[in-house]
Amino acid sequence: NAGVTQTPKFQVLKTGQSMTLQCAQDMNHNSMYWYRQDPGMGLRLIYYSASEGTTDKGEVPNGYNVSRLNKREFSLRLESAAPSQTSVYFCASSRRVGTGSSYEQYFGPGTRLTVT
Amino acid sequence: EDQVTQSPEALRLQEGESSSLNCSYTVSGLRGLFWYRQDPGKGPEFLFTLYSAGEEKEKERLKATLTKKESFLHITAPKPEDSATYLCAVGEETSGSRLTFGEGTQLTVNP
Numbered sequence: 001n002a003g004v005t006q007t008p009k010f011q012v013l014k015t016g017q018s019m020t021l022q023c024a025q026d027m028n029h030n031s032m033y034w035y036r037q038d039p040g041m042g043l044r045l046i047y048y049s050a051s052e053g054t055t056d057k058g059e060v061p062n063g064y065n066v067s068r069l070n071k072r073e074f075s076l077r078l079e080s081a082a083p084s085q086t087s088v089y090f091c092a093s094s095r096r097v098g099t100g101s102s103y104e105q106y107f108g109p110g111t112r113l114t115v116t
Numbered sequence: 117e118d119q120v121t122q123s124p125e126a127l128r129l130q131e132g133e134s135s136s137l138n139c140s141y142t143v144s145g146l147r148g149l150f151w152y153r154q155d156p157g158k159g160p161e162f163l164f165t166l167y168s169a170g171e172e173k174e175k176e177r178l179k180a181t182l183t184k185k186e187s188f189l190h191i192t193a194p195k196p197e198d199s200a201t202y203l204c205a206v207g208e209e210t211s212g213s214r215l216t217f218g219e220g221t222q223l224t225v226n227p
Contacts, residue, residue, distance in 0.1 A: 004159075031213045042219040043160070043203070050212055058214070090159050097147070097213045104150055105205075105215060107159035 004108035006091050012114045013081045021076040021111050023091030030096035032074035036087040081115045118143045118208050120218035128224045137189040137221045139204030147207040149187050154201045194225045
């Protein structure tokens with residue numbers, strides 16, 4: 001039981017390049033999330049998927065797109081990377097609210113992205 | 117708009133010196149308050165969920181409490197391995213399963 005896995009662990013991009021961050025969970029969770037974490041800013045929600053087939057914008061969605069590929073996988077794409085997107089990116093998953101179960105989020109190990 | 121404020125930003129303790137971390141929150145309807153631990157270079161690790169005022173949860177040297185406006189994470193007789201950043205997050209009734217995180221308290225426990 002690996003929990004939440006993310007690839008790659010590290011990435012360096014040049015301005016304007018594109019890339020996709022991959023995330024997978026094996027806990028049978030309905031909901032998945034992408035956050036970025038910057039010094040002094042805390043964790044900020046980029047996009048989330050409440051359930052398979054749905055995605056919604058979070059607090060800081062500009063410059064990003066997401067795909068909920070299936071129940072297990074949720075990817076984050078940077079179409080044209082900018083230095084302001086240098087950050088640590090975390091994927092998380094949780095049960096869906098309203099099922100009678102607790103809905104704490106479980107996080108992956110993160111991807112450290114540098115855009116030069 | 118949901119707000120979560122953690123204090124202090126950083127805390128240094130000697131091994132065995134008990135203390136508390138604070139998480140103040142403003143939400144229109146609290147669905148849950150969550151505590152996480154984050155080690156350098158790692159993702160946040162879930163510790164506790166509190167749902168209603170007066171509730172308490174314990175795990176080893178950690179005890180979390182909740183009132184209508186704030187939560188405390190009490191650390192009793194800390195050890196160096198308790199050094200980490202502790203994050204607080206709130207879920208609001210109309211926000212589904214989304215959480216709003218505070219910026220965290222960086223705890224250092226010296227031997």
